[in-house]
Amino acid sequence: MNVKRTTHPDASASFNRDEARVDWHDETLWFVRSKRDRAARLVPEWEDLREAASRIKDHVLSNMHDLLVQFEQNAVRNGIKVHWAADAAEHNAIVHGILQENGVRQMVKSKSMLTEECGLNEFLKEKGVDVIDSDLGERIVQMRGEPPSHIVLPAIHLKKADVGETFHQHLGTEAGATDPQYLTEAARQHLRETFLTRRVALTGVNFAIAETGGFVVCTNEGNADMGVHLADVHIACMGFEKLLPRTEHLGVFLRLLARSATGQPITTYSSHFYRPRPGQQMHLVVVDNGRSRQLGRPDFRNSLKCIRCAACLNTCPVYRRSGGHSYHSAVAGPIGSILAPNLDMSQNADLPFASTLCGSCSNVCPVKIDIHDQLYKWRQVLVQAGHTPAAKTVAMKTMATVLASPRLYKVAGQLGRKVLRLAPALAENRLNPWYQQREMPEAPKESFREWYARNRSEVRGQKSEKIEQ
Amino acid sequence: MSRDRILAAIRNSQPERLPLPEKFSFESVFDDLPAQFAAVLATVGGQAVSVNDYAEIEAHLRTAYAGVTNIATTLPQLAHLSDVDLAAVTDPHGLAGLNLAVIEGQLGVAENAAIWLDERNLPHRALPMITQYLAIVVRRSDLVPNMHDAYRRLDVAATGFGTFLSGPSKTADIEQSLVVGAHGARGLVVYLLP
Numbered sequence: 001m002n003v004k005r006t007t008h009p010d011a012s013a014s015f016n017r018d019e020a021r022v023d024w025h026d027e028t029l030w031f032v033r034s035k036r037d038r039a040a041r042l043v044p045e046w047e048d049l050r051e052a053a054s055r056i057k058d059h060v061l062s063n064m065h066d067l068l069v070q071f072e073q074n075a076v077r078n079g080i081k082v083h084w085a086a087d088a089a090e091h092n093a094i095v096h097g098i099l100q101e102n103g104v105r106q107m108v109k110s111k112s113m114l115t116e117e118c119g120l121n122e123f124l125k126e127k128g129v130d131v132i133d134s135d136l137g138e139r140i141v142q143m144r145g146e147p148p149s150h151i152v153l154p155a156i157h158l159k160k161a162d163v164g165e166t167f168h169q170h171l172g173t174e175a176g177a178t179d180p181q182y183l184t185e186a187a188r189q190h191l192r193e194t195f196l197t198r199r200v201a202l203t204g205v206n207f208a209i210a211e212t213g214g215f216v217v218c219t220n221e222g223n224a225d226m227g228v229h230l231a232d233v234h235i236a237c238m239g240f241e242k243l244l245p246r247t248e249h250l251g252v253f254l255r256l257l258a259r260s261a262t263g264q265p266i267t268t269y270s271s272h273f274y275r276p277r278p279g280q281q282m283h284l285v286v287v288d289n290g291r292s293r294q295l296g297r298p299d300f301r302n303s304l305k306c307i308r309c310a311a312c313l314n315t316c317p318v319y320r321r322s323g324g325h326s327y328h329s330a331v332a333g334p335i336g337s338i339l340a341p342n343l344d345m346s347q348n349a350d351l352p353f354a355s356t357l358c359g360s361c362s363n364v365c366p367v368k369i370d371i372h373d374q375l376y377k378w379r380q381v382l383v384q385a386g387h388t389p390a391a392k393t394v395a396m397k398t399m400a401t402v403l404a405s406p407r408l409y410k411v412a413g414q415l416g417r418k419v420l421r422l423a424p425a426l427a428e429n430r431l432n433p434w435y436q437q438r439e440m441p442e443a444p445k446e447s448f449r450e451w452y453a454r455n456r457s458e459v460r461g462q463k464s465e466k467i468e469q
Numbered sequence: 470m471s472r473d474r475i476l477a478a479i480r481n482s483q484p485e486r487l488p489l490p491e492k493f494s495f496e497s498v499f500d501d502l503p504a505q506f507a508a509v510l511a512t513v514g515g516q517a518v519s520v521n522d523y524a525e526i527e528a529h530l531r532t533a534y535a536g537v538t539n540i541a542t543t544l545p546q547l548a549h550l551s552d553v554d555l556a557a558v559t560d561p562h563g564l565a566g567l568n569l570a571v572i573e574g575q576l577g578v579a580e581n582a583a584i585w586l587d588e589r590n591l592p593h594r595a596l597p598m599i600t601q602y603l604a605i606v607v608r609r610s611d612l613v614p615n616m617h618d619a620y621r622r623l624d625v626a627a628t629g630f631g632t633f634l635s636g637p638s639k640t641a642d643i644e645q646s647l648v649v650g651a652h653g654a655r656g657l658v659v660y661l662l663p
């Protein structure tokens with residue numbers, strides 16, 4: 001868990017210091033967003049699928065108690081040990097307890113945003129347990145001592161050269177190496193050794209099925225499977241909202257998830273777990289950590305429909321230009337900004353303001369969460385709870401920092417040029433936040449005053465002619 | 470106990486019951502299922518090969534993996550090509566040196582090139598991931614258009630574990646450059662039998 005207390009605008013400001021890199025970050029995510037668009041367009045019933053997914057989740061949220069009880073019964077019948085954690089601390093203690101029972105001090109872990117939310121890695125480190133993240137992106141940021149900056153693409157803020165340097169330091173790859181093939185191969189060798197020697201493997205859960213007591217874990221790399229099939233103990237951790245009523249509902253969600261996330265038609269592995277292998281232990285930790293509170297807030301309840309596809313991050317103009325770390329929360333981007341204030345209102349009061357409310361997030365969300373409306377509603381709640389002044393300033397600052405770019409001037413076209421030509425002093429004023437981090441486009445040599453003095457009569461003449469036409 | 474407290478909190482918080490939607494299954498229409506499957510498989514980094522019989526599979530394997538050792542198969546028709554006896558492997562760690570696994574898939578999905586494998590096909594759950602290269606034999610008659618059809622046809626909870634596998638393992642975690650061969654198989658060939 002990243003508990004830096006910097007606000008979103010301050011963090012965005014430092015991210016925006018390297019303009020070329022911000023542009024690259026922006027374009028990379030937009031590229032992912034366009035892959036999502038192409039994939040969605042290939043499915044004629046896409047909108048019906050979104051509607052079905054949203055309605056299935058509506059039912060789940062309204063029937064959560066009974067479905068969870070049903071799920072638990074079936075999971076237990078399957079030989080899965082079910083644990084319940086009210087909060088992050090209890091979740092971490094349960095995982096640690098399982099490790100202790102098995103006399104193990106090393107664990108391999110595949111991607112789980114929940115364990116990020118709970119700060120599991122840091123907790124276990126303090127207890128002397130060595131955790132290795134096995135998703136390539138997560139391994140990269142783990143080596144660098146950073147949290148993931150994106151829920152699907154954890155190292156999206158890094159360039160090849162950064163990864164090359166990190167691997168040179170930690171894996172002994174050649175200095176200056178930047179070939180992704182070479183670097184991935186190095187990670188493959190290193191993690192294969194890890195998979196083969198760890199006795200406990202932890203995974204997240206993408207979907208859990210009440211009817212069967214089973215759960216599904218999706219990866220492209222195969223790291224979740226490599227970890228658990230070679231381990232004596234599989235620990236799976238899930239927020240209770242991951243539940244679906246029946247197996248056949250998976251058809252809807254597996255069709256939506258990868259297409260929304262990366263534009264793939266499905267993840268490489270969609271692994272369904274029902275029973276432990278003979279001799280294996282399978283533990284499932286069901287976590288609340290504020291979810292039941294969010295369930296009780298009619299305005300924000302729908303955020304629990306989220307399937308963590310990250311489409312709303314990839315499309316968000318603020319996320320793309322501020323980077324995941326600026327959100328100082330395990331889940332970044334628009335959805336993270338709805339979930340975070342539920343966990344801690346005062347620490348995360350800045351996040352609902354890190355949005356233009358343009359609505360692009362809501363348009364791409366595969367489960368039709370009204371993301372931008374919820375962000376707007378959070379602002380009102382925060383205002384009422386007394387977080388106003390800071391939050392307001394913060395909103396202004398955010399927009400100024402994140403969206404001020406020469407490109408925007410191009411987009412704004414006429415208006416921008418007019419401002420620069422007609423009122424250079426206004427644009428260059430140090431008090432104008434749009435000027436921070438940027439060079440203003442070069443102003444014409446002739447000043448407006450000079451130009452105006454010279455052209456006054458001519459302009460007037462044209463104007464009056466036009467009016468007369 | 471946390472369990473009861475969590476469940477009680479949920480019961481207090483959850484809204485009035487909303488019904489499940491009636492329509493959550495859709496039809497996909499493809500003129501040619503094998504062609505659709507093969508085209509999508511190519512986009513996810515795999516290769517489909519249409520064959521008429523096991524002799525053709527064998528011929529293809531012998532060329533494609535010439536000189537390769539540490540081969541295992543679950544298919545009796547191809548057993549003579551293997552030099553690793555899966556029945557003798559009791560611990561999945563024993564598969565670490567495997568170069569090629571040739572197995573059977575129960576069903577293929579044309580919309581996303583996913584193939585369903587479960588413990589009836591896998592003597593070890595780790596088999597399709599731990600092997601360096603993977604080949605799967607699927608019957609053309611076992612291709613279905615989309616995931617709704619797949620879930621209708623399969624009992625995915627019949628065994629303790631099953632997976633929809635689509636293409637070889639891959640990652641784009643380094644600057645969005647696609648690299649095939651992350652932690653699972655580095656390559657996938659799917660033989661489509663009549």
Ligand code: SF4
Binds near residue numbers: 310311
């Ligand atoms: S809120 Fe919607 S778009 Fe965003 S990650 Fe969740 S499911 Fe995806």
